[in-house]
Amino acid sequence: MKVNELRELIGAENLTPEVGEDREITCGYTCDLLSWVMAHGDEGMAWVTVQTHLNVIAVAVLSDMACVVLPEDIRMEAESLAKAVSEGMTVLTTSLTAYEICGRLSAAGVPGKAM
Amino acid sequence: MNALMTNTYPVTAADYTSAGRASADIKRKLKQLGVSGDVLRRVAVASYEVELNLVIHSLGGELSLSVYPDRVQLVSSDVGPGIPDLSLAMREGWSTANDEARSLGFGAGMGLPNMKRNADDFDIQSEVGKGTVITMGFRLA
Ligand SMILES: Nc1ncnc2c1ncn2[C@@H]1O[C@H](COP(=O)(O)OP(=O)(O)OP(=O)(O)O)[C@@H](O)[C@H]1O
Ligand SMILES: [Mg+2]
Numbered sequence: 001m002k003v004n005e006l007r008e009l010i011g012a013e014n015l016t017p018e019v020g021e022d023r024e025i026t027c028g029y030t031c032d033l034l035s036w037v038m039a040h041g042d043e044g045m046a047w048v049t050v051q052t053h054l055n056v057i058a059v060a061v062l063s064d065m066a067c068v069v070l071p072e073d074i075r076m077e078a079e080s081l082a083k084a085v086s087e088g089m090t091v092l093t094t095s096l097t098a099y100e101i102c103g104r105l106s107a108a109g110v111p112g113k114a115m
Numbered sequence: 116m117n118a119l120m121t122n123t124y125p126v127t128a129a130d131y132t133s134a135g136r137a138s139a140d141i142k143r144k145l146k147q148l149g150v151s152g153d154v155l156r157r158v159a160v161a162s163y164e165v166e167l168n169l170v171i172h173s174l175g176g177e178l179s180l181s182v183y184p185d186r187v188q189l190v191s192s193d194v195g196p197g198i199p200d201l202s203l204a205m206r207e208g209w210s211t212a213n214d215e216a217r218s219l220g221f222g223a224g225m226g227l228p229n230m231k232r233n234a235d236d237f238d239i240q241s242e243v244g245k246g247t248v249i250t251m252g253f254r255l256a
Contacts, residue, residue: 034167035225038160039232051220055167058135062142062159079132 001025001110003067003090006046009108010101012069012094015076018085023066026114028105030098034059041065042114046105048098052076057083057091067091071098116183120144123179126169126193131219134170137178138162141189148182150255157233158187158253164226165191165249171216173247187253189234197243205231205239 004021007014014021026044031037032051041047041063048069049056057080060068067090070076076084076091084091094101106112122144124137142159150158162178169176169191176193198204205227212222231237234251241247 032220033223033225034220035164035223035229038163039225039229041160043156049220053219054132055135055219058139058163062135062138062163063156 001108003046003092006067006069006105007092009104010069010092010094010096012092015070015081015091015093016084016089019088019090021090023090025066025105025110027112028102028110029112030102038063044114046110048101050074050098052080054080054083056080057087057089060084060089061087065089069094069101071096071101116185118181118183120148120182121180123177124166125177126166126173126175128170128173128175130170134167135163137166141178141180144180145182145187150182150187154187154253154255158189161230161233161251161253162189164229165189165251167221168226169193171212171221176246183255185255186235187255189249189251189253191247191249193246195244195246197245198239198241198247199243201239201241 003023025046027042028046029040030048032049043064045065046067070093073095141162173193174195179190181188203209207228208224210222210224216222235254236252238250
């Protein structure tokens with residue numbers, strides 16, 4: 001599944017339209033504790049989190065993730081979005097909860113760990 | 116063996132807005148040198164965790180990168196406050212992070228265990244009132 005297909009699947013808005021949506025999503029994860037995410041982060045991951053500060057982008061980029069997904073219509077600070085754009089990281093937001101987002105991802109066949 | 120490249124990054128205590136810059140630059144530099152895949156990932160995780168600990172827990176310090184033909188070395192050293200009980204600090208889930216750090220999603224007590232797991236060799240020395248030095252090595256295949 002590509003990022004644009006995920007956006008449609010969860011009815012999300014792309015907060016970083018400058019960044020392309022054609023990265024392939026290899027796996028999904030949800031957690032708001034950054035060291036847990038660092039321990040599980042994987043290339044091509046779609047990471048669902050309520051955190052919106054600059055370090056979210058740093059963690060996503062360091063792990064070479066495909067995108068960050070914010071649940072419950074959470075917006076991200078302009079500063080973080082600017083960094084996301086400069087690093088080529090897509091940030092999506094949707095009205096769904098983290099639980100619902102992961103449910104849909106899982107039902108669509110996206111695993112918890114890259115194959 | 117002579118280092119192919121060395122670089123030192125000063126890290127300021129409690130500066131959350133620049134936090135992660137040193138590790139991002141380390142990853143970029145290693146990539147340029149042709150380091151990739153698993154090693155690059157492990158260095159990225161460990162450098163991020165050690166950099167963030169300098170920001171969150173130390174009074175300031177520096178992170179230095181040395182690249183040799185067969186290995187990458189990261190050394191973090193700070194000017195205090197030091198760690199009173201290293202075996203507690205190394206335990207998964209143990210954290211003294213303050214409320215501000217916790218509200219940003221730090222403080223899971225996973226940083227040091229993540230470093231140890233990702234580095235091929237890991238050494239930590241600490242003295243209360245003086246500071247902490249962490250040395251990590253990564254073999255290049
Ligand atoms: N450079 C340092 N100076 C002083 N104390 C430190 C330093 N690095 C780590 N510590 C101590 O060791 C504890 C454990 O560190 P660790 O990185 O494992 O977890 P954390 O930083 O608290 O949380 P997390 O890394 O999961 O966000 C810290 O809470 C702190 O008490
Ligand atoms: Mg830490």
